[in-house]
Amino acid sequence: MTILVDMDDTIECLLAAWVKVLNERYGRSVTTEDVTDWDVTKAYPGLAKEQVYGVLNEEGFWGRVDPMPGAAEALQRFIANGHEVYIVTATAYESVAEKMRDLLFRWFPFIGWGNVIIAARKQMIRADVLIDDAVHNMIGGQYAKILVDAPYNRGFDAAAEGMIRVYSWEEIEKEIDRLAAEKAAERPKRRRSRRKDR
DSSP, X not given: OEEEEOOBXXXXXXXXXXXXXXXXXXXXXXXXXXXXXXXXXXXXXXSOHHHHHGGGGSTTSGGGOOBOTTHHHHHHHHHHTTOEEEEEEOOOTTTHHHHIIIIIHHHOTTOOGGGEEXXXXXXXXXXXXXXXXXXXXXXXXXXXXXXXXXXXXXXSOTGGGTEEEEXXXXXXXXXXXXXXHHHHHHHHHHHHHXXXXX
């Protein structure tokens, strides 16, 4: 299968690092659980958008972001099992080089530039599966949708939209195995129906 994998808060812990920097800088005590909206500024009343989002473009920030537990091992197993894995991120051009160097290639050295796609509209990419924490990246996409649980997407009814909500990379692996088995089971059926048509 072709598997698209988001970066931020999917294979790495962006929100935890971001909140830590903002709290240290502005004397706040916000936790990741307090960020219940995609717009992080709502968790920091009184701060301007540039104060909150500017952190993402600061030199050295991406080196402070840790990998998501189990993500690297799961991605390596996907590749070993013959899946094509592409990292798809809507990273801003100002920080893309640092983010790739200090985060992706540091913690996921088995992923090369040839398997990185920079795209804000992930629905434009064809694949079998998208693993992401952002609901807006899933709606309208022509792929199976695995939604990584986060405080800011918990108000969304994933099941009603045909998405699979997961809480860990262990769960993601189980879903990928299930989807791969379903796809493999469909192949012989398609071949048989083509033979009947001849």
